Amino acid sequence: MSNMSISDSIRGQIPPIHPEGYPFIGGFALASLILFWIWSPLGWIATVLTIWCALFFRDPVRVTPVREGLVVAPADGRISMITQALPPSELGLGDRPLPRISIFMSVFNCHVNRSPVAGRIERIAYRPGAFINAELDKASEDNERNSLVIATADGRIGVIQIAGLVARRIVAFVREGQTIGAGERFGLIRFGSRLDIYLPEGTRALVAEGQTAVAGETVLADFRQGDAGRTFRRD
Structure with missing residues (x-):
């Protein structure tokens, strides 16, 4: 498998993020960097929260059954x-x-x-x-x-x-x-x-x-x- 196909496969497994979530994810990520500088255990906790925030705002593709009624x-x-x-x-x-x-x-x-x-x-x-x-x-x-x-x-x-x-x-x-x-x-x-x-x-x-x-x-x-x-x- 080529590098390009591997990267495409990885992207296919990661759901997109809704734009409404960008400010929150960015805020959590910034807080993580600051907390790593203060005390690394706090930085890891904030990193976990950043990942959770990204998952919260995920917007996966859905297959909707289409029929009247x-x-x-x-x-x-x-x-x-x-x-x-x-x-x-x-x-x-x-x-x-x-x-x-x-x-x-x-x-x-x-x-x-x-x-x-x-x-x-x-x-x-x-x-x-x-x-x-x-x-x-x-x-x-x-x-x-x-x-x-x-x-x-x-x-x-x-x-x-x-x-x-x-x-x-x-x-x-x-x-x-x-x-x-x-x-x-x-x-x-x-x-x-x-x-x-x-x-x-x-x-x-x-x-x-x-x-x-x-x-x-x-x-x-x-x-x-x-x-x-x-x-x-x-x-």
């Missing part, structure tokens, strides 16, 4: 809750409980968020709030959040970025009126958080609580099939 995961993480819940009022999705799938992102997950469906971004609503543990159900109502409503041929879907215990900044890459494809990037949350997806009434989840979701790839639901739902077993 599919709903894919908007975030990497663990499916922490599948329930019926009243959507936040700013979504304008009505005053009746809707199917909700929640995905919890730890500080080790990739935090670039992707659209669960293809459609038009009908509404974006930001709401400041608290920073309690994003795994708690009340985080949906109390925490800082940024909400999107995406209009599709099969109904309107609510996607909510919820800040967590560590997160302090929700970043959006899209605007109202914009058309977006399934799996396309629409934002990120810095340092631990949660995504809630509100689906049209009667939609059945095709995933289970505790399952690992991959943004842009894991199918959460399918509007176009008469699937009565799936059963799951745990090993």
Whole structure:
């Protein structure tokens, strides 16, 4: 294997970094150099944190299943809750409980968020709030959040970025009126958080609580099939 092909292979194994992460990675790297000069053990600790920060802002290529009616995961993480819940009022999705799938992102997950469906971004609503543990159900109502409503041929879907215990900044890459494809990037949350997806009434989840979701790839639901739902077993 030539040197060129070896380097290409190595690059293929290292996911790209999202530009939002450059200032943070640079800050950690600078701190590492300073701490090495002060006391080398601190420098090594800071180096480990620099590597973690780079992993946090990784933005790997994803292969999204493309078909009308599919709903894919908007975030990497663990499916922490599948329930019926009243959507936040700013979504304008009505005053009746809707199917909700929640995905919890730890500080080790990739935090670039992707659209669960293809459609038009009908509404974006930001709401400041608290920073309690994003795994708690009340985080949906109390925490800082940024909400999107995406209009599709099969109904309107609510996607909510919820800040967590560590997160302090929700970043959006899209605007109202914009058309977006399934799996396309629409934002990120810095340092631990949660995504809630509100689906049209009667939609059945095709995933289970505790399952690992991959943004842009894991199918959460399918509007176009008469699937009565799936059963799951745990090993």
